[in-house]
Amino acid sequence: MAFPQSFLDELVSRCDIVDVVGSYVQLTRKGANLFGLCPFHSEKTGSFSVAPDKQIYYCFGCKKGGGVVNFIMEEENLTFPDAVRFLAKRAGMEVPEEEGDREAGLLRQRLLELNRDAARFYHQLLQQPQGQAVREYLERRQIRWNTAVKFGMGASPDAWDVLLDEMTSRGYAKSELLAAGLIVDNKRGGFYDKFRNRLMLPVIDTRGDVVAFGSRVLDKSEPKYMNSSETPVYSKRRVLYGLNLAKKTKRPNIILCEGNLDIVTLHQAGFDNAVASMGTALTVEQTRLLSRFTKELVLCYDNDNAGKVATERALQILNNSEFSVKVLQLPRRRTADGELVKQDADDFIKNQGPGAFERLLDGSENGVEFRMAQIAGKYDLSDDKSKVAYCEEICTFLATISSVSERNIYTVRAAEIASIPKESLEYDISIILKKQRRQEYKKDIHKALNPTIELQPKDRKMRIEDTLSARAELGIIRLLTLDDGLFKSDFPLNANMFSYPLYSKVFSFLWAEHLSGRRPQISLIAENLTQDEMSFLVSALQSDNKRFEANREIMLSDYIHVIQTAHKKRLISDGSIDPLAAAIEKNKNKKNTGGKLHG
Numbered sequence: 188m189a190f191p192q193s194f195l196d197e198l199v200s201r202c203d204i205v206d207v208v209g210s211y212v213q214l215t216r217k218g219a220n221l222f223g224l225c226p227f228h229s230e231k232t233g234s235f236s237v238a239p240d241k242q243i244y245y246c247f248g249c250k251k252g253g254g255v256v257n258f259i260m261e262e263e264n265l266t267f268p269d270a271v272r273f274l275a276k277r278a279g280m281e282v283p284e285e286e287g288d289r290e291a292g293l294l295r296q297r298l299l300e301l302n303r304d305a306a307r308f309y310h311q312l313l314q315q316p317q318g319q320a321v322r323e324y325l326e327r328r329q330i331r332w333n334t335a336v337k338f339g340m341g342a343s344p345d346a347w348d349v350l351l352d353e354m355t356s357r358g359y360a361k362s363e364l365l366a367a368g369l370i371v372d373n374k375r376g377g378f379y380d381k382f383r384n385r386l387m388l389p390v391i392d393t394r395g396d397v398v399a400f401g402s403r404v405l406d407k408s409e410p411k412y413m414n415s416s417e418t419p420v421y422s423k424r425r426v427l428y429g430l431n432l433a434k435k436t437k438r439p440n441i442i443l444c445e446g447n448l449d450i451v452t453l454h455q456a457g458f459d460n461a462v463a464s465m466g467t468a469l470t471v472e473q474t475r476l477l478s479r480f481t482k483e484l485v486l487c488y489d490n491d492n493a494g495k496v497a498t499e500r501a502l503q504i505l506n507n508s509e510f511s512v513k514v515l516q517l518p519r520r521r522t523a524d525g526e527l528v529k530q531d532a533d534d535f536i537k538n539q540g541p542g543a544f545e546r547l548l549d550g551s552e553n554g555v556e557f558r559m560a561q562i563a564g565k566y567d568l569s570d571d572k573s574k575v576a577y578c579e580e581i582c583t584f585l586a587t588i589s590s591v592s593e594r595n596i597y598t599v600r601a602a603e604i605a606s607i608p609k610e611s612l613e614y615d616i617s618i619i620l621k622k623q624r625r626q627e628y629k630k631d632i633h634k635a636l637n638p639t640i641e642l643q644p645k646d647r648k649m650r651i652e653d654t655l656s657a658r659a660e661l662g663i664i665r666l667l668t669l670d671d672g673l674f675k676s677d678f679p680l681n682a683n684m685f686s687y688p689l690y691s692k693v694f695s696f697l698w699a700e701h702l703s704g705r706r707p708q709i710s711l712i713a714e715n716l717t718q719d720e721m722s723f724l725v726s727a728l729q730s731d732n733k734r735f736e737a738n739r740e741i742m743l744s745d746y747i748h749v750i751q752t753a754h755k756k757r758l759i760s761d762g763s764i765d766p767l768a769a770a771i772e773k774n775k776n777k778k779n780t781g782g783k784l785h786g
Contacts, residue, residue, distance in 0.1 A: 229508025252725030254710025302397040309341025318342035345384035436460035440483035512554035656753035
């Protein structure tokens with residue numbers, strides 16, 4: 188929605204970016220800026236910076252940047268209006284709402300209330316005759332009543348419309364039940380409960396809101412497990428089952444498992460640090476969430492092919508992150524007839540007991556050791572051809588380890604496994620690293636020579652003068668935010684003269700702010716730009732402001748000349764002005780020595 192600009196000005200002035208970001212990230216001052224570990228990607232060395240004077244943040248690693256509203260949008264997974272509401276609540280300000288956005292906010296609140304009431308209703312049914320089958324199932328699974336209460340478990344009866352009738356009787360509309368994913372349209376104008384004859388497991392986020400439901404069928408019908416679909420209040424990529432409880436643990440780490448009932452069993456056995464990823468592989472968004480509560484993760488996925496793949500993917504995401512990562516491999520269980528079968532955490536606890544799981548937890552190997560064992564297991568190292576293939580794969584993996592000392596330790600170990608000199612692996616790794624550095628260098632040079640290319644519209648050809656103009660346009664924007672006193676009302680440029688659409692859009696906003704008597708701020712433009720555009724803009728503005736302390740008027744004049752010249756060339760090329768008239772004008776000003784560019 189279009190919030191009044193005066194309201195946004197007041198909101199940003201009350202929400203200092205250092206205070207807001209500091210509630211999520213531990214910041215340390217280095218010179219004029221503050222630095223910390225980026226909350227948007229995994230890293231061991233802090234490349235996330237906050238500039239108090241500009242009220243912006245920027246990560247030199249993942250290249251994300253913006254103002255305080257952008258930060259909340261990204262960190263809390265909120266739209267611009269919801270991020271504004273979030274900050275307004277934090278600052279104690281009342282939000283001026285428009286009708287459409289008020290309705291969206293009310294719908295979100297209604298869905299949270301509906302989920303809460305549905306969870307309570309399911310829990311009540313668990314204690315009534317309709318919940319007998321679920322209670323018997325819990326008893327078979329050895330889940331105690333106090334554990335069921337702790338997780339807010341419930342029962343959905345083997346009926347078509349129990350929840351539908353109950354919630355509509357409480358005043359909820361069928362459209363709200365549909366939006367929450369609690370009922371299904373039968374395509375003939377009727378509706379029925381989505382969850383029937385199931386153990387219900389409410390999914391509660393770290394704020395205590397019921398955002399979704401997981402469920403487990405009581406018989407052998409399919410699907411065995413059924414979860415809520417994505418809704419306006421639920422994104423499975425950003426939620427971890429059980430984290431609302433695990434965040435309070437006194438244990439030094441958090442255990443990541445696959446299934447919701449694994450989490451229930453582990454918590455009941457005393458491992459209150461276990462969480463599950465809602466039927467999806469671990470996501471970057473979930474690692475951000477986990478980073479708020481721990482720096483040590485233990486991966487405990489099922490010991491089958493799918494579990495090994497999930498472990499590999501998780502380790503790739505967590506590679507070179509701030510997390511210390513371990514892998515707990517559950518041994519296979521031998522059945523009565525001698526067959527070896529997989530077992531999950533729930534099986535292991537029931538068969539071997541909490542003590543055995545604790546010993547496994549203490550002896551879990553780190554992520555690098557796991558990956559190395561997985562790679563070595565693919566090859567017959569007594570065969571020369573297989574040994575060469577092993578060396579190629581292990582060197583590619585070892586090259587991903589950023590710590591030199593850690594990489595050296597595991598290189599020696601890999602060489603011992605293959606019975607080859609460590610110098611051979613070290614040489615191959617150095618070749619891979621040099622190739623990676625060359626690729627990064629070429630990429631950086633490309634961006635430096637043409638900084639506007641990434642977000643330039645695909646149907647627009649950029650001439651050399653347009654690229655020079657774009658650099659001057661960026662200089663104008665930088666000067667406008669640093670010292671808008673240089674800019675008079677009869678300023679000879681307008682946004683239509685800019686060669687680069689993003690800079691044109693930014694200048695239009697900042698110039699309107701200047702004419703309104705307000706100080707132009709990059710952090711206030713979040714509503715008008717995509718996150719990619721905002722990050723790109725902040726990246727472009729990352730320069731030493733000391734160079735702009737002197738000669739600002741000369742620089743402004745030079746920027747104006749470059750932009751005007753490029754604009755005239757575009758008009759001639761497009762046939763908008765007469766080339767002869769342009770040539771006469773050029774001769775008239777040919778003694779002008781302007782055009783020196785300050786980047």
